[in-house]
Structures are given as C-alpha cells and as structure tokens.
Amino acid sequence: MTQSYDFDFKILIQPGSNLMVKLTGIIGNVTYDKIKPSIWVAQNTEIKRILTKPLYDKILEDFINASLDGVYKQIYEDYIAFMLVFYSTADFVQRNSIMIANGGNFKHSPDNAQIVDFKEVDRNANYYRDLGRFYEDQFKEFVKKNNVPEYDSSSNNNDNDFFFGVYML
Numbered sequence: 001m002t003q004s005y006d007f008d009f010k011i012l013i014q015p016g017s018n019l020m021v022k023l024t025g026i027i028g029n030v031t032y033d034k035i036k037p038s039i040w041v042a043q044n045t046e047i048k049r050i051l052t053k054p055l056y057d058k059i060l061e062d063f064i065n066a067s068l069d070g071v072y073k074q075i076y077e078d079y080i081a082f083m084l085v086f087y088s089t090a091d092f093v094q095r096n097s098i099m100i101a102n103g104g105n106f107k108h109s110p111d112n113a114q115i116v117d118f119k120e121v122d123r124n125a126n127y128y129r130d131l132g133r134f135y136e137d138q139f140k141e142f143v144k145k146n147n148v149p150e151y152d153s154s155s156n157n158n159d160n161d162f163f164f165g166v167y168m169l
Helices: 019-023 032-051 053-064 070-095 118-145
Strands: 098-101 104-107
Touching: 019 070, 032 053, 032 070, 032 118, 053 070, 070 118
Parallel strands: none
Antiparallel strands: 098 104
C-alpha cells in the first residue's frame, strides 16, 4: 500500500504579493508554484527556528486568519517577511539550476543567455542568506527590548546557528 501525503502549505507569503520580485533578483515570470517549495523550506527550517515554536505558531495562525495586529503584525512586517524572502531566495538560487524529471537530472539552458557557474550561484545564495541573517539579528534585538510572551528566548540562544548540519559563522 502506497502512503499518500497531502501537504497543506501554510506559507507566510501570499501568492501575488510579489515580495520576492520586489526585494530580490528574481524576475516576475518565475511562477509561485516553482518557488513555493523554497519558501516552505525556509519557513520550516529558518523562520520556525528563529521565532521559536510558540511564537511561530501564534504568528502563522494569526496570518492565516488575517488577524495579525500589534507587536505580532510589527514582527511580521519588519522582520519575518524580509527573513522569509531572503532565506527562500537563497534556497531557490541554489536549487533552481537543476531540474529533476523521470529521465534524470537536467540543467536548463536558456536561449540567448549564459548559465552561471556554481561559484557564482553559491556567492549569490550566500548574499541572500546574509541578508536574511541581518534581519534575524534585528529581530533578536527587537525581542530583547519588547515583551513578546510567546517568544522562548531560552530555546533560541544559538551562538552557532545551524542549517542542515552545517554550522554558520
């Protein structure tokens, strides 16, 4: 018997918001469905870690119900949206150059363009990851100065943040 998984992607960026197009080098013809997995990965590996689970759950629920207000709306607008855009873009940049299909793995070759090498791809991804870290640091300063009851500072004293088993400096 084959297990079927039906994921309900509860994502903190709405389709059509064009936030990623406005803030990054991603052009407008990249479909939301193509970048959605990167948003989901960044949200579940970075944003949940940064916010801690209680605050993440509160903001996600309020976002889905369109009831963000007060300090939670400020956290979303000033920090989460930017962190999610930049961490998602870093993931997308690194994964977008190779397509996986039944016939194997393929590198897309656009007309009238040159494919960048992996060093340039990594440099570009690291640039967006650094922007995400900048907003992460700003968020951590914000919660030190503001009362956010759901934020669990004891679980987020990560001097050595990690991303998929790699320690980041």
